[in-house]
Amino acid sequence: MKYLIVFAHPEPKSFNGSLLDVAVKHLESQGHEVKVSDLYRMNFKPTIDADDFLNHDKNERLQVAGASAEAFVANQLTADVVAEHEKLMWADNVIFQFPLWWFSMPAILKGWIDRVYSCGFAYGVGEHSETRWGDRYGEGSFEGKRAMLLVTVGGWPTHYSARGINGPIDDILFHINHGNLCYPGFTVLPQMVVYRTDKADDAKFKESSEELKQRLDTFQTTKPIAYRRQNFGDYTIPQMELKEGLEQPGETGFAIHVKKD
């Protein structure tokens, strides 16, 4: 299979960076092809602006979604963005690897999302009408591809537990798993999270390496997060609200968008 790893850590010698080496070597040893978008080493431009759209008249007001759509169809996106599009379309599986900073991804990775997720490519895809609100949440350009977050965290697991002060890790990562991966069509695997990496020793690194290899060996067979698909009857259109009675009794919040067995 073909794997793309989008990697966003400034330090290759970090715990996180060392896990990247483990992933690449292990995947290659199993006969897979691997490409890495190492955003820091690429000095990836992190901020979307008028320079992203080669056909945009800079005297005109910039409307980001509109300019993005126009540049995408006219093949007037910048070369660095087009290269990432090609890697995404090449890949069967994508891993987003980053340290959790301030309860989300590092800015350089957010900028990759903002810039690479062009209108017509990752959003604004498909028919938008009274009966259909585009191809998203389970459909879209990345349909059929699997994706997984690989996240290192400084805090403790209990801080991210069901009652933990930071909020449950599944909820903290929902804006990424559901909003950035499921939205453009990825099948989303449960994230791999390593906690307390700031204090990690060699034994912990070895343990995390083994967990990662096991996650990679089962990438094709791991049961994905059962996010509800938008256009298959669970939601009203165009309000996009979950129809009454589909959730579990008492279930609220993000959880209602995940189907239970």
Place this chain on the structure above:
Amino acid sequence: MKYLIVFAHPEPKSFNGSLLDVAVKHLESQGHEVKVSDLYRMNFKPTIDADDFLNHDKNERLQVAGASAEAFVANQLTADVVAEHEKLMWADNVIFQFPLWWFSMPAILKGWIDRVYSCGFAYGVGEHSETRWGDRYGEGSFEGKRAMLLVTVGGWPTHYSARGINGPIDDILFHINHGNLCYPGFTVLPQMVVYRTDKADDAKFKESSEELKQRLDTFQTTKPIAYRRQNFGDYTIPQMELKEGLEQPGETGFAIHVKKD
């Protein structure tokens, strides 16, 4: 009062950018002092890296939190970051104004958080021991200051409702309101969100302007989000889990960290 507006939109003529003008003019007309950090116009460096820490030896492994703490105490942070610290400490009230992109803030604002929220300043503050886990979540450097998100959104309100497919807006913004504002000590006001700004007409802009002025006029008196404070008995230490029975019956997820009347 002294207001800082941290503004992250690439287009001053946008709906969002036009609201910035409304805010600044209205606040000044009421006798307040206003500073704006217009991140795009400042060409604010959005990516934290070894260059952020002037006393960091680039041959050494970069451990971001450690390097940040060392640079903060040694006054070896970059001038642009120090300038933002000074604005934050100057301000009584802070508004974070941005378009919601991919269910979070634009990369340039995330980079402002990553870089300006130095260790020893916004995290890693106060005593860390068996009985106390630092000054955070209701305490910290920004204690006594109020903060509010001002967010423009392309989608519809129903898409962000309790049953909306994107998830409830309060939950989507929790990683920012709770994780980025409450964490370093801000008193957090309910966000102002304007939906469907891509399709907005003059009447809608006028309506939003009036809402914004009203929000600014009541900034000091608006009831904040009642996030639980970390060090006042609601959480176990060091596990940082909410003690049993404090939540409402059946309440789960982020909601348990907000006290109800």
